[in-house]
Amino acid sequence: MREITLSQAVNEAIAEEMRRDPTVFLMGEDVAEAGTPFKVLSGLVEEFGTDRVLDTPISEPGFVGMAVGAAMTGARPIVDLMFGDFIYLVMDQLCNQAAKQHYMSGGKLTVPMVLRTNMGATRRSAAQHSQSLQALVAHIPGVKVAMPSSAYEAKGLMKTAIRDNNPVVIFEDKLMYQDKAPVPEEEYLIPFGEANVKREGSDITFIATSSMVQVAEKAAETLAAEGISAEVIDPRTIVPLDEATLLASVKKTSRAIVIDEGHQSYGVTAEIASRLNEKAFYHLDAPVLRMGAMDVPVPFSPALEDITVPTPEGVAANARKLCAGEMIYAA
Amino acid sequence: MTKTNTEDYLRMYTQMVRIRTFEDNANQLYLSAKMPGLTHMYSGEEAVAVGICEALTDDDRITSTHRGHGHCVAKGAEFKEMFCELLGKAEGYCRGKGGSMHIADQSHGNLGANAIVGGSMGIATGSALRAKLQGSDDVTVCFFGDGATAQGLMYEVMNMAALWNLPVIYACENNGYSEYTKTEEIAAGSITARAEAFGIEAHQVDGQDVLAVNELTQKLVARARKGEGPFFIELMTYRYHGHHVGDINREYYRSKDEEKDWKENRDPIVRFRGYLVEQGIATEDEIEAINAAVEKDATDAVAYAEAAAYPDVSEVDMHVFAA
Ligand SMILES: Cc1ncc(C[n+]2csc(CCOP(=O)(O)OP(=O)(O)O)c2C)c(N)n1
Ligand SMILES: [Mg+2]
Numbered sequence: 001m002r003e004i005t006l007s008q009a010v011n012e013a014i015a016e017e018m019r020r021d022p023t024v025f026l027m028g029e030d031v032a033e034a035g036t037p038f039k040v041l042s043g044l045v046e047e048f049g050t051d052r053v054l055d056t057p058i059s060e061p062g063f064v065g066m067a068v069g070a071a072m073t074g075a076r077p078i079v080d081l082m083f084g085d086f087i088y089l090v091m092d093q094l095c096n097q098a099a100k101q102h103y104m105s106g107g108k109l110t111v112p113m114v115l116r117t118n119m120g121a122t123r124r125s126a127a128q129h130s131q132s133l134q135a136l137v138a139h140i141p142g143v144k145v146a147m148p149s150s151a152y153e154a155k156g157l158m159k160t161a162i163r164d165n166n167p168v169v170i171f172e173d174k175l176m177y178q179d180k181a182p183v184p185e186e187e188y189l190i191p192f193g194e195a196n197v198k199r200e201g202s203d204i205t206f207i208a209t210s211s212m213v214q215v216a217e218k219a220a221e222t223l224a225a226e227g228i229s230a231e232v233i234d235p236r237t238i239v240p241l242d243e244a245t246l247l248a249s250v251k252k253t254s255r256a257i258v259i260d261e262g263h264q265s266y267g268v269t270a271e272i273a274s275r276l277n278e279k280a281f282y283h284l285d286a287p288v289l290r291m292g293a294m295d296v297p298v299p300f301s302p303a304l305e306d307i308t309v310p311t312p313e314g315v316a317a318n319a320r321k322l323c324a325g326e327m328i329y330a331a
Numbered sequence: 332m333t334k335t336n337t338e339d340y341l342r343m344y345t346q347m348v349r350i351r352t353f354e355d356n357a358n359q360l361y362l363s364a365k366m367p368g369l370t371h372m373y374s375g376e377e378a379v380a381v382g383i384c385e386a387l388t389d390d391d392r393i394t395s396t397h398r399g400h401g402h403c404v405a406k407g408a409e410f411k412e413m414f415c416e417l418l419g420k421a422e423g424y425c426r427g428k429g430g431s432m433h434i435a436d437q438s439h440g441n442l443g444a445n446a447i448v449g450g451s452m453g454i455a456t457g458s459a460l461r462a463k464l465q466g467s468d469d470v471t472v473c474f475f476g477d478g479a480t481a482q483g484l485m486y487e488v489m490n491m492a493a494l495w496n497l498p499v500i501y502a503c504e505n506n507g508y509s510e511y512t513k514t515e516e517i518a519a520g521s522i523t524a525r526a527e528a529f530g531i532e533a534h535q536v537d538g539q540d541v542l543a544v545n546e547l548t549q550k551l552v553a554r555a556r557k558g559e560g561p562f563f564i565e566l567m568t569y570r571y572h573g574h575h576v577g578d579i580n581r582e583y584y585r586s587k588d589e590e591k592d593w594k595e596n597r598d599p600i601v602r603f604r605g606y607l608v609e610q611g612i613a614t615e616d617e618i619e620a621i622n623a624a625v626e627k628d629a630t631d632a633v634a635y636a637e638a639a640a641y642p643d644v645s646e647v648d649m650h651v652f653a654a
Pocket of ligand 1: 029058060082086397446447448449475476477478479480504508509510
């Protein structure tokens with residue numbers, strides 16, 4: 001199968017959906033000629049013109065609010081938010097306006113919009129351009145949240161997001177834009193709420209999102225050489241969450257580590273771990289472990305930044321302890 | 332020409348050269364892959380930061396932007412601590428935690444660069460509110476780009492600043508571009524009229540003319556200290572480099588001819604140097620001596636920063652909360 005980059009996959013997904021549905025349009029800062037700073041959207045304005053690929057001023061709350069209004073009245077906007085960190089600026093439009101319209105109107109209004117943005121540290125971009133804020137959005141009922149872990153997921157999830165009748169936020173890892181993966185030429189969609197078992201195993205389950213899937217896979221590789229068999233699962237969407245697949249795996253392996261690049265406290269890892277505790281407690285041989293980013297603003301210095309995020313070595317070390325029956329947090 | 336003027340003028344010249352030299356070295360660090368991440372160069376806009384900051388004292392505050400090295404130098408920062416910060420070293424102004432986009436220098440009243448466009452407008456206006464509430468006569472200057480005028484926050488705080496006569500000066504550095512887009516494509520109507528709508532006195536000034544910028548700012552600062560603020564200045568200027576150091580192929584949004592014109596015909600340093608010599612304030616030799624001294628200062632600071640230590644990993648969770 002051909003291999004394309006995550007960036008190309010997103011571009012293809014959007015182009016295909018724009019060809020298929022004339023109500024889909026794109027807006028954001030420097031999305032047209034510049035094709036975004038990461039060049040993800042290059043070429044779209046040439047094909048679809050400036051009526052469907054709109055360069056906006058630096059007015060995030062304004063254009064996200066406009067996307068909400070356009071979505072409520074018959075369009076399917078895709079909004080590009082240049083950095084995930086800017087989600088704080090648009091929280092009211094996204095969480096008070098977009099998220100609640102359908103419910104507040106008793107099911108009469110819908111907001112079929114996609115907000116695509118990014119996440120991920122270790123790019124030396126410091127505290128306001130490195131955050132992974134998926135938990136913030138996932139906390140709000142009414143917004144779906146997708147986290148592609150490769151080009152394949154990026155394309156299939158984006159297409160589903162565009163066709164979904166709800167506000168969907170897609171977090172792409174900005175360090176993965178140039179990573180290649182096999183992506184079929186034929187059309188495909190990845191349904192929301194279907195986790196992907198990336199690697200089968202019997203001793204421990206790693207539930208990992210986005211870039212952390214690679215981290216988990218590397219840890220699993222290392223552990224395999226030592227005789228520890230780790231299963232790796234990518235939930236692909238955290239809202240909705242495919243609880244059934246996660247529970248079935250944990251019931252089988254009896255141990256789990258949940259890994260996500262957001263801050264560990266009150267985060268995605270906490271939510272998933274607590275669901276496993278609630279629903280698989282009697283199958284567990286060890287406490288479910290959370291591994292998120294350190295609870296600090298992302299520091300600029302490489303010497304500090306690198307230690308704030310989960311690593312394959314860290315995951316493997318914790319997995320060894322759990323499998324050996326050692327306590328990670330002594331009583 | 333009085334003696335004090337001579338000193339002021341030479342300091343303004345020196346400060347502009349310091350900014351240009353700092354940026355040339357920073358760009359070199361990036362090109363040689365010694366600097367982590369990206370950075371936004373201030374080269375070309377020196378007269379703006381220097382003309383304004385030379386009208387301020389250390390007690391006056393500024394807020395800066397993602398393109399903040401110029402503001403930082405102009406407000407009095409040292410090269411050594413700045414380069415250490417850019418390289419993520421422990422002796423940097425922010426102990427390596429902030430980097431280029433968050434550099435702050437409390438000792439000279441620089442409240443910090445900001446990686447959120449328009450993100451410092453509340454901070455600057457709040458600083459001015461504090462000055463008023465506490466009966467202090469310091470003034471705060473809020474630097475921001477033309478692109479930042481699209482942020483709603485600007486209109487909220489200008490309204491309050493005008494209602495309460497706060498000692499804040501909004502300094503809009505109009506360099507003609509917001510990232511890869513021309514200003515006229517992202518800003519409708521006049522920029523100064525935005526401030527005027529709130530009854531804020533607004534001026535437009537040639538941002539390549541350090542004396543014009545300085546004279547205007549001195550007047551406005553003096554009036555702001557007396558409670559006549561806020562004020563708004565639109566400074567017409569130009570950035571020589573790309574939006575950031577990695578923005579090399581930019582002809583699709585900005586022509587080489589245009590860049591050449593600004594560099595060759597309106598350079599703030601060349602212009603002011605010519606003026607100083609012409610007016611007999613400095614000789615060519617004296618100017619060259621200033622340039623050489625600045626160059627040496629920068630070379631030494633870069634060497635120092637390259638050899639300096641990274642912060643110890645134990646610092647990673649320090650400073651999340653204040654004691
Ligand atoms: C809220 C926010 N939106 C977008 C960005 C990305 N961004 C960084 S600089 C920039 C352009 C700013 O233009 P301007 O204010 O004119 O300043 P200049 O770079 O020209 O100095 C943009 C869009 C950001 N950092 N913050
Ligand atoms: Mg600008």
